[in-house]
Amino acid sequence: xxxxxxxxxxxxxxxxxxxxxxxxxxxxxxxxxxxxxxxxxxxxxxxxxxxxxxxxxxxxxxxxxxxxxxxxxxxxxxxxxxxxxxxxxxxxxxxxxxxxxxxxxxxxxxxxxxxxxxxxxxxxxxxxxxxxxxxxxxxxxxxxxxxxxxxxxxxxxxxxxxxxxxxxxxxxxxxxxxxxxxxxxxxxxxxxxxxxxxxxxxxxxxxxxxxxxxxxxxxxxxxxxxxxxxxxxxxxxxxxxxxxxxxxxxxxxxxxxxxxxxxxxxxxxxxxxxxxxxxxxxxxxxxxxxxxxxxxxxxxxxxxxxxxxxxxxxxxxxxxxxxxxxxxxxxxxxxxxxxxxx
Numbered sequence: 414x415x416x417x418x419x420x421x422x423x424x425x426x427x428x429x430x431x432x433x434x435x436x437x438x439x440x441x442x443x444x445x446x447x448x449x450x451x452x453x454x455x456x457x458x459x460x461x462x463x464x465x466x467x468x469x470x471x472x473x474x475x476x477x478x479x480x481x482x483x484x485x486x487x488x489x490x491x492x493x494x495x496x497x498x499x500x501x502x503x504x505x506x507x508x509x510x511x512x513x514x515x516x517x518x519x520x521x522x523x524x525x526x527x528x529x530x531x532x533x534x535x536x537x538x539x540x541x542x543x544x545x546x547x548x549x550x551x552x553x554x555x556x557x558x559x560x561x562x563x564x565x566x567x568x569x570x571x572x573x574x575x576x577x578x579x580x581x582x583x584x585x586x587x588x589x590x591x592x593x594x595x596x597x598x599x600x601x602x603x604x605x606x607x608x609x610x611x612x613x614x615x616x617x618x619x620x621x622x623x624x625x626x627x628x629x630x631x632x633x634x635x636x637x638x639x640x641x642x643x644x645x646x647x648x649x650x651x652x653x654x655x656x657x658x659x660x661x662x663x664x665x666x667x668x669x670x671x672x673x674x675x676x677x678x679x680x681x682x683x684x685x686x687x688x689x690x691x692x693x694x695x696x697x698x699x700x701x702x703x704x705x706x707x708x709x710x711x712x713x714x715x716x717x718x719x720x721x722x723x724x725x726x727x728x729x730x731x732x733x734x735x736x737x738x739x740x741x742x743x744x745x746x747x748x749x750x751x752x753x754x755x
Contacts, residue, residue, distance in 0.1 A: 480692035
């Protein structure tokens, strides 16, 4: 019997994979691709980098979204009643401190100033007249004292004469006559009366001197009052020109030429050039907030950055009550940052 030959179809032989390729396929199915590992490593490194960076930033910085830009606004009003004669500025105009803003009609105040100056001159004249009376009264007092001294000396002399005549008449037994004695007595009594009258004149002169000094003081007080009234009138006249208290821009103008304005009426406002930011932070954020620290602002609308300024004021504000929820929020810290937008 002949031997049988074993035959294998060619398609079966071609379909059989090599041993090596089967091993590689098994390895590919068992682990992830290498590119996934690389991407994961990059993501991990980036996450670690930004995480550390955020931690370093958060540990040294404090953020708040409760901040706003503010500025001082000076309301301009009139200190006198008058009619606007000239309006020298308009809204959004920039002015400097001391620059005239508007002028009121000054004629009424000019007339009043002239009247007060005339009253002051009259008061000065009265003061000069009162002062001139004092030397005259002093001279009268000196004259009265001289007359009193003369009458006193004459009275003493006549009194001694009367005493001698009395001795001669009563002890000399007719050395002088009774008529001579009576004459000496009459003259002595007359001299005493004259001396008393001169003393009264001295007292009157003293009182007149006091009155003259009082009149001088009164005249001086009137002159000073008139001078003060002149200064007040000059001050009222100066109020006819209203000037800017600070440098800034004009806003809220509500007056026109020819308007009648009253005392305290708001006419316009001057917004200062010095702008700053105020931010509110919680009390727990105060540990790392110090005066002089640098700050950065970001606008929520325009998303601009780089607005840096130094922290100059750190004040604790009182507790605020929310009008929406009617609850008391914790006290806030007001951070005032000057020159933020320069």
